[in-house]
């Protein structure tokens with residue numbers, strides 16, 4: 001009998017919007033019968049679980065790409081909270097992701113114009129470095145202003161995307 005596909009969602013989030021999207025994607029995956037877990041990149045281990053069918057990576061777009069120590073500090077000042085000195089960029093640098101593993105990536109952005117850039121595209125670049133890999137599924141979710149909240153309908157869209165990802169993932 002086939003077992004439920006297992007998904008891991010690793011994210012970074014300064015104001016909580018990317019985390020809300022990750023939880024909605026996890027809910028969609030669960031709706032479709034997958035097992036899903038959300039981990040903060042700061043706490044995520046550098047070695048992936050042996051049984052993993054789908055890896056989903058998400059981050060907020062900062063200065064058109066992935067957050068850095070400097071942009072996290074800026075966000076932390078705005079949020080009135082201490083900023084972590086590590087996140088998705090650093091987790092990608094210390095983690096080996098097998099080229100055969102199915103991946104999906106997302107980001108949060110303040111506008112969907114090309115001028116806004118995309119943390120998700122920066123993640124794809126990092127994933128491809130030195131490896132042949134199929135283009136992962138990619139999504140951007142809109143926030144209103146730097147600290148959010150999420151634009152109307154984005155959380156529901158993330159849940160729908162989670163269901164679709166589960167449906168397209170075969171467990172091995």
Ligand SMILES: Cc1cc2nc3c(=O)[nH]c(=O)nc-3n(C[C@H](O)[C@H](O)[C@H](O)COP(=O)(O)O)c2cc1C
Pocket residue numbers: 012013014015016017018019059060061062063064065071072074075108109110111115116117143145146147148
């Ligand atoms: C320092 C800084 C730079 C940012 N640069 C961009 C940007 O280039 N493009 C964009 O769409 N949003 C930009 N934003 C807004 C982020 O997209 C927004 O804060 C983020 O999506 C919210 O997600 P979070 O709540 O998970 O942190 C920036 C935010 C900060 C704090």
